[in-house]
Amino acid sequence: MRKLLRMLFVVLVARPIIMFWLGLTVRHRERLPNRGPAIVAANHNSHLDTVALLSLFPLEDIPHVRPVAAADYFMKPGLMQWFSLNVIGIIPVARGGAGTGVDPLEECYRALERGEILLIFPEGTRGEPETMAEMKSGISYLAKRSPTVPVVPIFMRGLGKSMGKGTFIPIPFFVDVFVGRPFSWTGEKESFMERLRDAFVHLQKKVPAPVE
Secondary structure (H helix, E strand, C coil): CHHHHHHHHHHHHHHHHHHHHHHHHECCCCCCCCCEEEEECCCCCCCHHHHHHHHHHHHHHHHEEEEEHHHHHHHCHHHHHHHHHHCCCEECCCHHHHCCCCCHHHHHHHHCCCCCEEEECCCCCCCCCCCCCCCCCCHHHHHHCCCCCCCCEEEEEEHHHCCCCCCCCCCCEEEEEEECCCECCCCCCCHHHHHHHHHHHHHHCCCCCCCC
């Protein structure tokens, strides 16, 4: 049932919003992973970011694409929790959970072992529209644990202006998505994070600025 709900969400909600209401251009779509395990790392400006990323994958892959999301926000009891788990298919991660003695990324490790594709926002939270914030190092632990798994950087422009923090209805605004070249664990956290930052800087320069 979960698989069906997720596929229906992409067909009936995600793709119509992103492709018809907003408009979408994807550069280097061929760099997207066509199977897992893989980690897709994207910048984060809007709740539409996950919707946009899900719309990029073939429908048959959707049950294996798992957004990683903050448990304190998306696991509030009630409709939000049910929708997040059953329709979006998130893997909830407790922010600051490492201090409890339980690895908050444990379910992410297991997802990669199952051959799934993780969608991760290394900034950790939505930033100012079209502005990259400092990245958290959690993604480096995933890459270290699975050193052969490809990490695919993606830069998106336009979603922060379409539906940024504090807004709930998307404003029509054209979206550009630029998919970077995959890379993997570099051998140490500092060099890995530097490689990831460099990838985002490169992609940000490649994506054309919106026409005012």
